[in-house]
Amino acid sequence: MSQGTAETVVPVPPVMLRHRRHRVDGDRIFQCLAISAGILVLAIAAIFLLALFVPALPAIREFGLGFLASRDWNPVSLRFGALPFLYGTVITSLVAMVIAFPIGIGAALFLADDARLPFIRVPLSFAIELLAGIPSVVVGLWGLFILVPLMRTSVEPFLSHTFGFLPFFQGPYSGSSYLTAGVVLAIMVLPILVALSRDVIRAVPRSLREASLALGATKAELTWSVILPYARIGVTGAVLLALGRALGETIAVTMVIGNRPGISGSLFAQGYTLPSVLANEFTEATGKIYQGALFELGLVLVSITIAVNVLARLLVWRFKGASEASVV
Amino acid sequence: MSRVALRVLLDQLVTGLIILCIMAAAIPVVILLLFVVIKGLPGITAPGFFTDLPHPIGVPGGGVFNAIVGTLVVVGIASLLAVPIGTLIGIFLSEFGRNRVGYAVRFVSDVLTGLPSIAFGIFGYTVLVATLGHFSAISASAALAVLMLPLILRATETALVLVPNSLREGGLALGAARWRVTLQIIVPAALGGIVTGALLAMARAAGETAPLLFTTLGNEFLQLNPGRPMGTLALTVFKNALVPYSSLQDQAWAAALLLVLIVSVTNILARVYVRRVQR
Numbered sequence: 001m002s003q004g005t006a007e008t009v010v011p012v013p014p015v016m017l018r019h020r021r022h023r024v025d026g027d028r029i030f031q032c033l034a035i036s037a038g039i040l041v042l043a044i045a046a047i048f049l050l051a052l053f054v055p056a057l058p059a060i061r062e063f064g065l066g067f068l069a070s071r072d073w074n075p076v077s078l079r080f081g082a083l084p085f086l087y088g089t090v091i092t093s094l095v096a097m098v099i100a101f102p103i104g105i106g107a108a109l110f111l112a113d114d115a116r117l118p119f120i121r122v123p124l125s126f127a128i129e130l131l132a133g134i135p136s137v138v139v140g141l142w143g144l145f146i147l148v149p150l151m152r153t154s155v156e157p158f159l160s161h162t163f164g165f166l167p168f169f170q171g172p173y174s175g176s177s178y179l180t181a182g183v184v185l186a187i188m189v190l191p192i193l194v195a196l197s198r199d200v201i202r203a204v205p206r207s208l209r210e211a212s213l214a215l216g217a218t219k220a221e222l223t224w225s226v227i228l229p230y231a232r233i234g235v236t237g238a239v240l241l242a243l244g245r246a247l248g249e250t251i252a253v254t255m256v257i258g259n260r261p262g263i264s265g266s267l268f269a270q271g272y273t274l275p276s277v278l279a280n281e282f283t284e285a286t287g288k289i290y291q292g293a294l295f296e297l298g299l300v301l302v303s304i305t306i307a308v309n310v311l312a313r314l315l316v317w318r319f320k321g322a323s324e325a326s327v328v
Numbered sequence: 329m330s331r332v333a334l335r336v337l338l339d340q341l342v343t344g345l346i347i348l349c350i351m352a353a354a355i356p357v358v359i360l361l362l363f364v365v366i367k368g369l370p371g372i373t374a375p376g377f378f379t380d381l382p383h384p385i386g387v388p389g390g391g392v393f394n395a396i397v398g399t400l401v402v403v404g405i406a407s408l409l410a411v412p413i414g415t416l417i418g419i420f421l422s423e424f425g426r427n428r429v430g431y432a433v434r435f436v437s438d439v440l441t442g443l444p445s446i447a448f449g450i451f452g453y454t455v456l457v458a459t460l461g462h463f464s465a466i467s468a469s470a471a472l473a474v475l476m477l478p479l480i481l482r483a484t485e486t487a488l489v490l491v492p493n494s495l496r497e498g499g500l501a502l503g504a505a506r507w508r509v510t511l512q513i514i515v516p517a518a519l520g521g522i523v524t525g526a527l528l529a530m531a532r533a534a535g536e537t538a539p540l541l542f543t544t545l546g547n548e549f550l551q552l553n554p555g556r557p558m559g560t561l562a563l564t565v566f567k568n569a570l571v572p573y574s575s576l577q578d579q580a581w582a583a584a585l586l587l588v589l590i591v592s593v594t595n596i597l598a599r600v601y602v603r604r605v606q607r
Contacts, residue, residue, distance in 0.1 A: 030506065034416060034419055038425070038433040041478075041481070051451045052450055052451070103352045106346045106349020106350065106353075109346050129595070133531060133532075133595045135537070136538075137562045137566050138360075139360065140566070141569050142364065220339040250445065251566060255569065275446045282450075282542055301444060301447065305442060308442075313438050313442075
């Protein structure tokens with residue numbers, strides 16, 4: 001980055017001083033305009049948080065911290081708790097990361113490796129960037145009509161028969177489940193994970209790679225003992241950004257998770273997540289408490305994603321060139 | 329087995345695993361697109377798909393004209409709001425942003441980029457829908473504009489920073505004021521990146537569903553007044569997918585194909601454009 005001309009203004013020759021005042025005014029207006037536009041972002045962010053917090057107040061007053069630990073969700077008796085949704089959000093995102101992490105890092109290693117043939121790398125890069133652009137509702141449609149039946153008729157029976165001794169592969173299966181939602185999320189976060197990790201891995205200095213190869217390391221050893229340790233922090237940031245995406249993904253999850261507020265140890269069970277309960281109930285909610293409870297769910301969701309994102313930014317910012325804007 | 333042979337074997341194993349990974353990452357894209365094309369093609373080529381309004385359940389035929397108009401209006405107004413402001417903020421960050429305000433703006437906008445899209449819907453609901461007392465297309469546009477803003481401003485900043493400093497210095501040396509240098513030299517030089525950023529943000533906004541659920545709500549009829557609820561393509565996909573009628577589900581696939589086409593063409597155009605400008 002090589003900006004910073006702001007402070008290094010060329011000294012003005014005395015002859016031009018008569019015109020100078022005129023110019024400074026134009027500059028000042030321009031600068032004020034630019035700075036106020038910048039401050040606008042901060043104002044929008046503040047309004048954003050207030051727009052969630054203020055309507056959530058009735059529920060926060062009513063339920064206190066117990067809201068986070070309660071399993072109730074009953075609009076009739078006005079008893080609300082966030083636990084089933086928190087659980088669903090965390091479980092589906094975890095499943096997604098367990099699937100996406102190894103695949104994403106492997107794919108990023110492939111795409112960042114200049115030795116691979118460009119006529120394979122370029123179209124693959126392109127395909128993955130294309131996936132990043134596919135609207136989540138389309139992924140959800142595909143999940144609902146293609147993936148859910150597939151999970152019901154083959155994947156879940158297979159897991160149940162083969163790994164049925166594990167507690168999270170037990171119980172009846174219907175296709176709509178935490179597991180299916182996790183798979184859909186994995187597909188959706190892969191592009192971000194791959195693109196960001198690829199940029200981070202690219203940023204590993206060439207001299208390090210060459211030195212390692214010159215010492216006789218195989219490619220696997222180069223990857224394991226030079227590239228991955230060097231890129232560790234940046235890759236962690238990429239994983240966290242992908243996790244932030246998974247936690248907040250709404251429409252696609254809503255279409256495949258079954259939307260049943262409950263807590264089950266089995267990944268085959270139907271569940272609910274924070275964003276999907278918002279999508280389903282928000283416009284139908286009546287009364288200050290019910291609406292407030294939904295706003296509070298939104299507040300919980302935003303707080304979690306902000307925390308994950310801030311952490312991720314602090315890690316990814318160290319690496320030049322890795323910007324999420326280049327993915328979306 | 330000798331140590332060297334073991335290392336070579338391990339190396340080949342890792343290479344195989346990496347190739348497996350890239351295939352696992354790429355194959356879902358292909359499958360997904362394949363299904364959208366196969367399932368959507370009959371619907372999108374049906375007569376009246378682009379020109380008719382949705383028919384009541386049970387009446388065959390019908391189209392998504394209202395949703396196409398709605399998508400154009402909602403995204404259009406959002407872009408009118410977000411593109412000028414976002415570009416201006418990008419200019420601020422690149423030309424005047426080496427200070428605390430600049431870093432704060434960068435950080436906040438990056439965090440905004442990572443927020444779930446449904447949160448923008450809640451924002452639009454509280455700020456506009458609840459205040460106005462009814463759902464409307466403009467509140468959806470406002471929510472989408474806030475969603476697009478951080479994307480546009482970061483793209484603009486990145487494009488402006490790439491402009492060589494010699495251009496700035498040349499302009500200043502000729503006696504031009506900084507605002508003139510910025511608007512007449514720097515911005516035109518970075519136009520490719522700025523346009524690309526705006527196009528990508530528009531594509532992203534066109535595909536969003538979650539923020540629209542709380543703001544424009546959807547509409548089965550043609551609505552041209554942005555102050556009233558409008559339907560959009562993404563909402564059509566979502567709503568028709570959850571209805572147990574196969575004719576409506578087919579329409580969901582067709583609308584999904586149209587949406588994917590719009591978004592992908594915009595994406596490809598943006599990337600091709602930036603590549604051509606960079607050369």
